[in-house]
């Protein structure tokens with residue numbers, strides 16, 4: 001086995017390292033900076049140089065070695081390289097080769113290009129460990145221009161009616177992607193601290209984003225009429241958001257494709273914009289690997305593994321720490337969407 005599934009996470013015996021482990025280990029190869037992949041407590045980290053600034057921002061003073069996309073490293077008996085996953089800036093798939101056998105760990109991925117993330121690179125391999133957060137046919141993403149138009153129209157209408165537009169988006173990746181499609185002519189763009197801190201890190205590495213205004217405690221909301229306020233979804237239930245009244249609320253996520261989730265979230269508007277592959281994206285990416293063996297993780301794993309088996313793959317579910325019965329419900333929390 002090139003890679004094994006252990007209680008600490010995905011393990012490579014030939015190289016004695018783990019990929020995105022969820023318990024502290026000696027050597028961790030990290031696909032990207034989201035909290036369910038880049039965890040604190042490992043003795044040694046390896047990640048792309050593009051993911052490093054966010055990881056340092058989130059994890060503090062860690063022993064982090066970086067590698068460029070496509071650069072090969074020998075670790076013990078394994079050859080490893082990182083390749084763009086198209087998920088968020090700096091995100092990678094990790095290719096591991098041992099004795100001529102190639103396994104690829106996708107991490108989180110998105111096959112459609114945006115303007116911020118390094119575009120997804122299809123890799124040939126013998127075994128592919130694929131996330132399947134949105135592994136149901138109902139998940140089909142509209143073109144990004146459509147979602148962008150909807151968000152801008154919603155914002156303009158709210159502003160014309162004297163309403164703030166409170167838009168929820170995960171701080172790393174989604175928030176910047178939303179920012180990149182906003183029409184700044186509509187009004188000021190205000191940001192929650194978690195979003196602004198990540199903006200600063202990404203701007204520092206050359207990602208171009210429109211001008212944003214960080215919301216500070218002394219700031220008076222009425223000085224920014226018609227503003228769009230970008231914040232992690234959790235911030236809307238807090239006192240922080242209450243100063244922006246009256247307001248319409250929205251949430252930008254692939255989960256907004258499901259009416260039940262929209263209702264549960266209690267937002268006025270859902271915008272279907274995801275940093276993950278949709279159903280077609282997953283199927284195309286898997287076919288392009290040429291792999292016979294597919295291990296699925298995150299999301300609708302049982303259903304998706306059955307689907308892949310019916311398509312002639314040798315598919316299995318990878319145990320993760322998210323072994324809840326409803327994979328979707330657990331994945332929906334955190335930064336998966």
Ligand SMILES: [Zn+2]
Nearest residue numbers: 032034087108
């Ligand atoms: Zn992620």
Ligand SMILES: [Zn+2]
Nearest residue numbers: 034036108336
């Ligand atoms: Zn994830």
